[in-house]
Structure formats: C-alpha cells, structure tokens
Amino acid sequence: MLLEVQGINTYYGLSHILFDVSIQVDRGEVVVLLGRNGAGKTTTMRSIMGLTPPKTGKVIFDGKDVTGVAPYKVARIGIGFVPEDRRIFPDLTVRANLDVGLRKTKGKTSWTIDRIYQLFPRLKELANRRGGNLSGGEQQMLTIARTLMGSPDLILLDEPSEGLAPIIVKALGEFIDLLKREGTTVLLSEQNVKFSLKHSDRAYIVDNGHIKYQGTIEELEKDEDVKKRYLAV
Numbered sequence: 001m002l003l004e005v006q007g008i009n010t011y012y013g014l015s016h017i018l019f020d021v022s023i024q025v026d027r028g029e030v031v032v033l034l035g036r037n038g039a040g041k042t043t044t045m046r047s048i049m050g051l052t053p054p055k056t057g058k059v060i061f062d063g064k065d066v067t068g069v070a071p072y073k074v075a076r077i078g079i080g081f082v083p084e085d086r087r088i089f090p091d092l093t094v095r096a097n098l099d100v101g102l103r104k105t106k107g108k109t110s111w112t113i114d115r116i117y118q119l120f121p122r123l124k125e126l127a128n129r130r131g132g133n134l135s136g137g138e139q140q141m142l143t144i145a146r147t148l149m150g151s152p153d154l155i156l157l158d159e160p161s162e163g164l165a166p167i168i169v170k171a172l173g174e175f176i177d178l179l180k181r182e183g184t185t186v187l188l189s190e191q192n193v194k195f196s197l198k199h200s201d202r203a204y205i206v207d208n209g210h211i212k213y214q215g216t217i218e219e220l221e222k223d224e225d226v227k228k229r230y231l232a233v
C-alpha cells in the first residue's frame with residue numbers, strides 16, 4: 001500500500017469530525033472519496049497532509065508513519081495536495097507559479113517544465129500571463145500542474161471538478177486518466193458521482209465523518225441501495 005489511513009479521529013477544536021476513518025490507496029490506483037457537503041472529505045485530506053493532524057489513528061505513507069508530521073515535510077516526502085480553493089499566486093506569471101512548485105526528487109516520477117507544457121499546452125501559451133488573469137478552469141489546471149512540479153508519488157485532488165464548465169471537467173477527467181497512465185497515484189474527493197465513477201478504480205463513501213462504503217467502481221455501480229442512500233443518484 002502506498003497510503004494507509006488507519007482509523008483516524010480528527011477534531012476542529014472540540015468538534016469531533018472524523019470517526020475511525022480508514023482508507024487504503026495502492027500504488028498506481030485512482031481512488032475517489034465521495035460524500036456530500038460537509039461529509040468530511042476535505043478534513044480527511046487535511047489530516048493526511050498534517051494540516052489538521054488526527055488526534056488518534058495513523059497515516060502511513062510508503063511505509064513511513066507521517067501522522068502529525070508538518071505539512072511541508074509531508075509534501076517533501078511525496079504527497080502533493082491540490083486544495084479546493086485554487087491557491088495560485090495571482091501576481092506571478094504562469095511560469096513563475098510553476099517554478100514555485102519545483103522539487104528535485106530521486107523518486108520514480110520526475111516532472112519537468114517541458115513535460116508539464118506537453119500535458120498542458122494551454123499553460124505554455126499562457127506562460128507569461130499573470131495567474132490572476134486566468135479563467136477558473138485554467139487556474140485549476142495551473143494548481144494541479146504546480147503540484148505536479150513537486151513530482152509527488154501521490155496527489156490529493158480535493159473536488160477538482162467543482163465550479164468548472166462541463167468541457168473543462170471532461171478535460172480534467174482525461175488528465176486524471178493520463179496521470180494514472182504515467183504512474184502517479186491519485187486520491188480524489190468529489191461530489192460529482194458520474195465524473196468520479198468514470199475515472200476511478202475504487203471508491204469510498206464518507207458520510208457524517210464515517211466511512212459508509214468501500215468497493216470497486218463496478219460494485220458501486222451495481223449497488224442501487226448505497227447510491228440512493230448516500231449519493232442521491
């Protein structure tokens with residue numbers, strides 16, 4: 001297993017948010033964490049990154065215990081996080097935004113600016129434009145591209161399709177397929193069920209801070225009961 005989240009309990013102050021959440025992601029998989037608004041998707045990702053460390057339970061990455069390790073160190077160890085609010089630097093150019101993300105690694109996946117431009121030709125065209133002048137979809141691509149510049153072994157994408165036009169969501173999906181082919185492991189959080197089922201290998205459903213379901217996409221697609229109860233489809 002590349003990532004093992006083992007029974008974590010996470011709090012914001014006194015509010016208990018995650019209850020014994022366990023998630024496993026194998027190398028090369030695309031795994032989706034599905035759940036409604038406020039279910040605990042972002043908190044799970046923040047717990048993995050050490051932004052909101054769990055009070056109990058463990059986060060094991062590539063055999064190392066990273067529970068409570070500082071976020072910048074978790075990033076250095078090889079987990080890239082693309083938060084739901086696309087935090088680009090609006091006053092820097094697209095190229096400068098990408099350079100900020102650069103991290104030299106000895107790992108398997110090493111990204112260069114040329115490879116990024118191959119994958120995102122649009123970002124090459126926009127290289128000298130201010131980040132703040134990009135459209136929402138372009139900013140999402142820039143945030144993902146910048147995280148890839150850190151050559152993560154695992155990338156966490158928090159609701160990447162949110163607020164994007166259908167044609168951009170389609171491009172994003174194709175991009176996730178491509179990441180998988182390139183050997184990057186992906187943990188995705190989504191409310192967009194159709195999109196998730198199309199681009200993932202396995203799914204977890206989180207509801208009220210509890211994992212209520214886990215299975216392959218094939219199994220989930222057949223489970224009308226679970227889909228109706230938790231996914232409103």
Ligand SMILES: Nc1ncnc2c1ncn2[C@@H]1O[C@H](COP(=O)(O)OP(=O)(O)OP(=O)(O)O)[C@@H](O)[C@H]1O
Binds near residue numbers: 012017037043084
């Ligand atoms: N900083 C915070 N302080 C207190 N409670 C919080 C904080 N952030 C989130 N919560 C609460 O934690 C719960 C889980 O929130 P979380 O953001 O993880 O959900 P989510 O599944 O990512 O939802 P969304 O789809 O809206 O992004 C919610 O009840 C939310 O109100």
Ligand SMILES: [Mg+2]
Binds near residue numbers: 043158
């Ligand atoms: Mg969220």
